[in-house]
Amino acid sequence: MTELHISISAQPIFTLGGFEFTNSMLVSLIVSFILILVGYRFSKLIKRRKKTGFVLFIQTILESLYEFVSSITPHQAGKFFPLIASIFLFVLLSNWAGLLPGAETIGLLKDGYHIPLFRGGTADLNSTLGIALFAVFMIQVEGYRSLGAKYFKKFFDLSNPMNLFVSFLELISEISKIMSFAFRLFGNIFAGEVLLAVIAFLFPLFLPLPFIGMEIFVGFIQALVFATLTLVFINIATTSHH
Amino acid sequence: MAAEIAAEAANQAIQVASSNVIAGLTIAIGGIGPAIAIGLIVSKALESIGRNPEASSKIQTVMILGVAFAEAIAIYSLVVALILKFV
Numbered sequence: 259m260t261e262l263h264i265s266i267s268a269q270p271i272f273t274l275g276g277f278e279f280t281n282s283m284l285v286s287l288i289v290s291f292i293l294i295l296v297g298y299r300f301s302k303l304i305k306r307r308k309k310t311g312f313v314l315f316i317q318t319i320l321e322s323l324y325e326f327v328s329s330i331t332p333h334q335a336g337k338f339f340p341l342i343a344s345i346f347l348f349v350l351l352s353n354w355a356g357l358l359p360g361a362e363t364i365g366l367l368k369d370g371y372h373i374p375l376f377r378g379g380t381a382d383l384n385s386t387l388g389i390a391l392f393a394v395f396m397i398q399v400e401g402y403r404s405l406g407a408k409y410f411k412k413f414f415d416l417s418n419p420m421n422l423f424v425s426f427l428e429l430i431s432e433i434s435k436i437m438s439f440a441f442r443l444f445g446n447i448f449a450g451e452v453l454l455a456v457i458a459f460l461f462p463l464f465l466p467l468p469f470i471g472m473e474i475f476v477g478f479i480q481a482l483v484f485a486t487l488t489l490v491f492i493n494i495a496t497t498s499h500h
Numbered sequence: 501m502a503a504e505i506a507a508e509a510a511n512q513a514i515q516v517a518s519s520n521v522i523a524g525l526t527i528a529i530g531g532i533g534p535a536i537a538i539g540l541i542v543s544k545a546l547e548s549i550g551r552n553p554e555a556s557s558k559i560q561t562v563m564i565l566g567v568a569f570a571e572a573i574a575i576y577s578l579v580v581a582l583i584l585k586f587v
Contacts, residue, residue, distance in 0.1 A: 264586055265586070266582060266583060266586050266587055329557070329561070330561070438572055441572070441575060441576055441579060442568070442571075442572040442575055444579070445572075445575030445576065445578055445579045446575055448579070448582070449575070449578050449579075449582070452582065479564075479568075482564070483564065483565070483568040486561070486564070486565060486568075487565065487568065490565065
């Protein structure tokens, strides 16, 4: 009977000098290209004022995202919408990319081991850590844009010892946001992949179907939670306190 | 000589078995807290929707946020269990 091979880190497909190019990186690149192509084509068609089915479909998605963003930040939705929608769409497509036929199955054989060519983009802790660092960095940038240099007073309040302690805790909580974002997304998507691998290993006929359905749902919810949490933290960071 | 090899093999077997048990216990114990927390969050949300059905979409958004925070703790312990089992 064949064995079950699960690797917690993304496997490298080829190496350039010291840099290992992994299968999750490949899928992230493909997802980015698809998003750029769709955006480019959509902007071309909008400029020529043609209303094809594709344009209406993309408009529906964008409008529901915009309504969602303005339900949380009513007055500043226009400022934060591009960032939040980009995070949401990239994380959503990367989560779902690991469920397509061909993910984890098409691969190379390197000295007896099967290395899959495609693995979900967010099933690699490096990718989720990168997106989390970017999101928390953008929270600080938006806070600085709205409040100026006073925003950083939040982290270094020297007025009395109590405020010093509280502001130090705020600094620690910003760093813990990075870890929380990264591990929440990675844990959900990687655990889903392990679950699908184990179910397919045990009973491949019809049993994986409800689990793939659940993974589609979990991928959508995790993308929504990532974008919503980023938006809520930006909202907190841009409101002045006094 | 044969007794030492047998003792070494028995030690290895006990190590492998106990590491599997520890990985299972990690996720089992780590899932108790978040499960209770999510139950409390959703029950309070349902209560407040029942009291005020008009605010239901606001309550739903905040509830999903709270559930994501609570679930993240369970995911941390799942990641530790996976690392123990597969690395």
